[in-house]
Amino acid sequence: MPINETLSRYSDWSYTTATAIYVLALLFFLIEQSFGVKSRRAAASAGARARELVGAGGPGTTEVTAGTGTDAPAVTPPALPTGRAERIGRMGAALTVLGVLLHLTALVLRGFATDRAPWGNMYEYIMLATFIGMATWLLVIKKFPVRHLSGFMMLPIVILMFINGTLLYATAAPVQPALQSYWLVIHVSAAAISSGIFLVPGVASILYLIRQSHEQNPARFAKFAGRLPAADVLDRVAYRTTVLAFPLFTFGVLCGAVWAESAWGRFWGWDPKETTAFVAWVIYAAYLHSRATAGWRGGRAAVINIFGFAATVFNLFFINLVTAGLHSYAGVG
Template sequence: MPVPRVSAAAARVGLTLTVLGFALDLGGVVLRGLAAQRAPWGNMLEFLTAAMVLVVGGYLVLVRRAGLGWLGLPVTLLAALGNGLAVTVFYVAVAPLVPALHSVWFLIHIAGATVSAAAFNLGAATSVLYLIRRNAERRGQVQGHLCRLPTAAQLDVWAYRFNAFAFPLWTFTVAAGAVWAEYAWGRYWGWDPKETWALVTWVIYACYLHARATAGWRGRNAAIIAIVGVAVFWFNFIGINLLVTGLHSYAGV
């Protein structure tokens, strides 16, 4: 159905504001790195803001190349929530890295984790939209803003693409973390809480991809696994840092 002229104008305004927000967020990450004279990934504030830059940046690329404007609302809501938490709950002053982080593996491991976080979150957001659209289609009540979404089948494919892209990156991130752990602490794996939950996250997404490939678990079941996976990912990032003491507690929040 054709998009009303008012809606098209509102979409252009929204996209322009998103680009502006992305530029400001990117500028903040760069300035944080310049102030610290290091990669700005040393604590929860820095990781979260960097991840939000990649989430929004990835969305903007996909809008231009694949017409994924329907992701705008969940992406901007996620960015607002993430950046809001970063500058309030997780704010810390600029500080030098602790000795354990002085390694090239710091850059490799955290870069992989940040890109994985962006892709996993895009996959989870698409899975949520899939469940909403699927329920509307089953009731025969696809109307209003839901008409602007792709079909449930198309949303399911996009969710799979995001997660399939993120999974090998997360595998690399876990492996790079093991190499970094050997450099910093003299062992590749020690079942530290963050290591354990990183593995749990990996297992959930491995199950997601395996179930889709072998058991035909597409659609609702796959979407639920993807949403659980991203929840576990964020529990590992936030919950473990705040609730559990381990070797990864060196950076505070």
């Protein structure tokens, strides 16, 4: 089927615009991270004082608990004026939402332009993985008080998108005959989505180690670590996002084996990409097991998660661009 050049061009424009908006949002988040420390500390101190007052029987807001007729104290700290850094952070979040919508538009238009799933080469794969990474982060900042860390998450995303749009760009075209299968939709999408989600725990685990090192020795990373949330918050972010991605990654590996049997007549052949994917799977399985084992929680588990993240990045770049194998479909000229 002929390629719709107009939709392809609009897809490229949407991708470039999304990248530019992410860069602007990154700057806003870095400003919030740099200058919003006092506001966050003031809010935390106000909440602590309000809890102390309620615990001591001091003035506090009470509300009637439904169905009991009893008064249950509810902590309502005094409203703090919104600082300039807080407003800039909210602007960064709004820009991020806009960038994610444009990112999604680029994917959809690429799919319509080629009349296939828009992840048939490395350029499209990274486009999908980075979109999933940003969408996952939006869910994380809605659940956890880590919005001011968005700059650390967006930095690798922006770098990936810049490299992808310049060095790895591939014009819209039909996929190779070997990829013209419904398994492209199932297997590759599962791999790309899980890879995008794994970006979040990778960054969170690195920040966790920095925070933990500072807590053990306040002289280490004194200026930087003090701006990070508590180590247990970062640990929960890393664990819950890994729990979300790991089953999907497992599903993708299994689907790849089924597709390999259909295409090449064997389920597993220790191709470089298969081997690296299996190593990454073992590492993430070890991380989840270590989180369930009391003696390996915390720093040791974070190190394992970082190794899994490194294996994923190695599989994405080195295996696709350097080694030769049956999975050489990067589409990079």
